[in-house]
Amino acid sequence: MADLAVSTPARNQAATQDRVLQILLGAALVLCLAKPVLPDFLIRLPEAWIPPLAEWLDYFFNVIVIDTLHINQMTRWFAEGPLEFMLGVTANLLEGKYRWPYMSDPLPWSSIAAVATVIGYYLGGWRMALLAGGTFLWTAMMGQWEITMQTLSVLAVAAPLGFLIGLVMGIAAWKWQAFDTAIKPLLAVMQTLPFYTYLLPAVIFFKVGPTAGAIATTIYATPPMILMTTIGLKKVPPEIVEAGKMAGSTRWQMLTRVFIPSARTEILVGVNQVIMLCLAMVVLTAFIGMPGLGGKLLAMMNSFKLGRSFEIGITIVLVAIMLDQLSKAWVVKLPEHHERGTPWYIRHKYVVLSVVVFVGFYVLAQFVDYFDEVGRRQSLSIGREMDQLIKGFLDIDVIQAITGGIRYVLNVWVLIPFRNALLWIPTSAFILLMVAFAWGVGGKRPAIYAAVFFTIIAFTGWWDRSVITLYSVISAVILSMFIGIPLGIVAARSAKWSKRMLIICDTAQTFPSFIYLLPAIMLFGVSDVTVVLSIVIFTMVPLTRYTIEGLRGVPAEMTEAADMSGATRRQKLLSVQLPLAMPTMAVGFNQAIMFAFFMVIIAAFIGTQDLGQELQRTLAGTDLGKNFVLGINVSLMALTFDMALSRWAAKRKQALGLG
8 A cells, every 4th residue: 555655646747747747739730721811920029029139238337347347357457467478478488489488499399299108108008108208209200290289389378277276166156155056057057058159258358369269168168177176075074084184184184185185086087188178178279260170170171181181180189188198197197195304305206206307308409300290291291192182082983972972961961851841840849849858858947947058048039049959969969879879789799899988989089079070071061961871970979978878887786587478689689788787878868958959050161051150250259249149058058958868867866775
């Protein structure tokens, strides 16, 4: 009877949820069928109803922020003072820009590569040493040292700034609950805003050039540091806190010697995320004229010089993998302790070794030019030859027939009909469909947010562009599901292949998003198919990864019970493994959708008709209000899916007793 009493409310709740879902879907269907006789405002909001949000925001920024509060004077002072000084130091050391410390030439590539090798060995042994030293060796040998140093000189400033700001704000959020509550929605929006929304304010409020790139990069990379710092400090065991108090520690000593050391792992994970997001963003600042790897790659891709684009892409990937692996190794590296009286050169042997190899190669570079700088003529670059090779490959009749066939089928039979169908749906019906999705997946609260968010989008005046953006995202994620999930299922059948595939996924997740455009452009030129397929490649990674982790995480006793009951492999997969793996796989779905929204905005530079194209146009002027309105539209759509899927995963875990 007790079980019956418990299960009856649950059944009633499920029945109520199903009825509401049916009502929402039925109402949306009725509105679609009645479109010929619907009032115009139910099909698309009249222009007279659209409030001038962009103009209001422009007034706010131009009159209140700039003219009244003089924020731009403070930001320009910071940009032209402390920030310019820090960027000048790193640029002088790495590029030779004749600023303080006024070195006539940049540091030799061989000295930097040697120090990186020592750091790699200290953090992870010979493999890490080869990765660190080999990355810089490749960069120099391929004649890309200067543009790489342009990128790293900004990264060397933006990443520490992001770390410090994130650490301080994370401590504040841990210390004061009101601040934590207030900042969480802002962080959620910041993590879903398209990167263009960071670029234009940086250009307007800060000095154009590396300073704007550094500020945009820092702000973009700060949120995960705040979140990880807060999480780490909240997880410090009470017994450690009590021990610190009993030792008579002051509040400052408690923070610096108890809480922060105890939260070291989470804080260093935050550092890893800051570094990777900084690298991703500093590459994308090419859209505001930032020199470096991103700027060169953008120029080569615009010129359709795919061979040289491929070489630069390899460099970006190597730098990303190196920074990711070094920072991850730092997370697991435990501090070394020495006996009292150990000589300082033993306690700091790697510092001593770094100084020795740096000085050694610096002196060597004064006598052997090749160890100082590798000129274009001495480099091993084969970019031009690869250009010809790729063009020749793409000109093969069979390749053209295959790519042309794929492009035709996807465009004519799938993408264009799907896009037109979404655009045909009345706005009112579309909102109901999104509410129904959020209700069916996440429940009441996500459904309310979906209704509010998509109503706001309708009143911004950018409905059709938003729908086209959503069409690209949905199309790409569905296509990537057909590839990524089966790939994950097959790999999950053996521990060996699971490990190999997870390594591939981990590596692919370090690639800056620009890289995923290269294979799509190479094969399909510039078209909607290119946009969708670049998103497919980008979003396959989380889908494959979390499918493997979900299936491998299924308790062994559950699969053994299925085997003992005589279930076939297919029955075991469909009835036992996939249902239990779904909460973990939902994280992959969520990440795939977030990645898709991010990628569809980047793909705008090759020609689209969505919000990304309009966002890119704002960079040519000072339309800050329009920039924010467009960015918020993308963020609201992304947050709708994020809330629904996160809520579903949490409910599913609870139902399965997994947490």
